[in-house]
Amino acid sequence: MNHSRFKRALWASWLGFISLIVVWQIIAALGIRDPLVFPGPLAVIEAAIKNVPLTRLLEHIGISLLRVIMGFSLGAAVGITVGIVSGWYQKLGNVLRTPIEILRPIPPLAWIPLAIIWLGLGESSKVLIIFLGSFFPIFTNTYKGMVAIDPNIIRAAQTLGIQRNRLLFKVIFPATLPDIATGFRVGWSYSFGLVVAAELIAASRGLGYMIMHARELNMISVIMYGVIVIGTINLLTDYLIQEVILKRKLKWHYIETAF
Amino acid sequence: MDTITTLEEEKKGFQLSDRWIQIITTVAIIGIWELLSRSGLIQPVHLPSPTRVASTFFYIMREGYPQDITIFIHIKATVRRIIQGYLLAVVTAIPLGLIIGSHFILERAANPVVTFARSIATISLLPLAIAWFGIGELSSVLLIMYGAFWAILTNTIQGVKQVDVTLLNVAWMFGAKQRHIFFRVVLPATLPRIFAGMKIGLGVSFMVIIAAEMVGTVEGLGALIQQSRLYYRTDITIVGMIFIGIFGLIISIGLDRLERVLLPWAVGLEEVKR
Numbered sequence: 001m002n003h004s005r006f007k008r009a010l011w012a013s014w015l016g017f018i019s020l021i022v023v024w025q026i027i028a029a030l031g032i033r034d035p036l037v038f039p040g041p042l043a044v045i046e047a048a049i050k051n052v053p054l055t056r057l058l059e060h061i062g063i064s065l066l067r068v069i070m071g072f073s074l075g076a077a078v079g080i081t082v083g084i085v086s087g088w089y090q091k092l093g094n095v096l097r098t099p100i101e102i103l104r105p106i107p108p109l110a111w112i113p114l115a116i117i118w119l120g121l122g123e124s125s126k127v128l129i130i131f132l133g134s135f136f137p138i139f140t141n142t143y144k145g146m147v148a149i150d151p152n153i154i155r156a157a158q159t160l161g162i163q164r165n166r167l168l169f170k171v172i173f174p175a176t177l178p179d180i181a182t183g184f185r186v187g188w189s190y191s192f193g194l195v196v197a198a199e200l201i202a203a204s205r206g207l208g209y210m211i212m213h214a215r216e217l218n219m220i221s222v223i224m225y226g227v228i229v230i231g232t233i234n235l236l237t238d239y240l241i242q243e244v245i246l247k248r249k250l251k252w253h254y255i256e257t258a259f
Numbered sequence: 260m261d262t263i264t265t266l267e268e269e270k271k272g273f274q275l276s277d278r279w280i281q282i283i284t285t286v287a288i289i290g291i292w293e294l295l296s297r298s299g300l301i302q303p304v305h306l307p308s309p310t311r312v313a314s315t316f317f318y319i320m321r322e323g324y325p326q327d328i329t330i331f332i333h334i335k336a337t338v339r340r341i342i343q344g345y346l347l348a349v350v351t352a353i354p355l356g357l358i359i360g361s362h363f364i365l366e367r368a369a370n371p372v373v374t375f376a377r378s379i380a381t382i383s384l385l386p387l388a389i390a391w392f393g394i395g396e397l398s399s400v401l402l403i404m405y406g407a408f409w410a411i412l413t414n415t416i417q418g419v420k421q422v423d424v425t426l427l428n429v430a431w432m433f434g435a436k437q438r439h440i441f442f443r444v445v446l447p448a449t450l451p452r453i454f455a456g457m458k459i460g461l462g463v464s465f466m467v468i469i470a471a472e473m474v475g476t477v478e479g480l481g482a483l484i485q486q487s488r489l490y491y492r493t494d495i496t497i498v499g500m501i502f503i504g505i506f507g508l509i510i511s512i513g514l515d516r517l518e519r520v521l522l523p524w525a526v527g528l529e530e531v532k533r
Contacts, residue, residue, distance in 0.1 A: 010367075017371045094284075106503055107503065111500070113488030114484075114496055116488060117496065196380050220391075223386050227384060230379065230380060231383075238378065
């Protein structure tokens, strides 16, 4: 890509974003709909400053993120462990995978009612939902990575005299890391949608609660503000995972496969 | 992989086939579950026994829950909403994606908007949809459309962008007209990617509808599991989840089959993630 073309592309990106906001503001200013029902960007910012103090917003964000992080780390720990065990011990893996494959087609969201029956309306039911949401993609990808390792790599390692445990931890596990990372990304974006859903249905704090509560009070600009905040956090965290984990820690993999 | 297998095979004498292991495991889990609920170690409110779930299964096919709303009515409501929202997304996202994908500047301009719109968890739009369109049909259909739309759009755009330039050059060299190049080269080359987007979109629709139905509808699978939860009919919740699982399985297997029939040249296309 030559320089001027690149510059134009950069301009176009900004233009697209800015024009979206401008169009939104113009439509709102035309007053086809009541500004309370369809507020423009300026009204949203104004309402946000007035109704949602920054400390309150940060508290909601913190609660939601904490839930996601707890559920996600549990899901990742169990998912990776079970994935590796299933890939390493074939027969045991078959046993373990049977219930997992049976439960996998049920979307994690559909577990919400059962999670509430089991664990009540508190933190643990939300953590369970997010656990399920991250466990399945992370497990599946880890297992897939374990089974799909290039046999030549294993043969080469064996030729060099590496055996059993060292083969698993020094050769096979690192080789599955890119797949685990894929599972992480899928699982994370899943978890984030899930925490919002769980909070919409039953919570007294968190971002999902914030927008559901705003709906009860009919403050549409606060709902819009919340939606934008949720989208931004999702975008930022996804970017972080991609940049930090995928590009930095797994640099070797991405250089190899870059085209 | 075969190395891992051989390591295992050395250890054990006799072999059970994979299929049998799966069957035995399933039976064992159900058996233990039954025993635990019979012995009273697990409260039926928390986890009703398999036999109880089985009888409830037939009960909600005949009598329905809430009264007279059979499982078929729930399924029909869910399917209808998915189809409406999904079709709306398909007919809007594919043409738009084809247009955006074929113009470099347009693609750049759309990129940040598309990225951001995709990051917004569709479910977080539920309160907004309810505030604008009320609880019910229109809200659920539009939410499904939103969720599926961006998945299909991004994949269509990517598909057009990734069309092999050689193909275009060859077509051009042979004097194909613009229209021909589009319909005979670009479109077929893009279809596998569009289909991948449609698959993801359908998965998203399915998740969105379950969540949307849990808030304030009476008919639909999501409503079924949420309503029964409120009255502690855990058996019905579990039956509802089983139906949702079967439904999800049909969607994913059905689409894979369909893809193989419709797009045989797509075999070997790298799996599209997310």
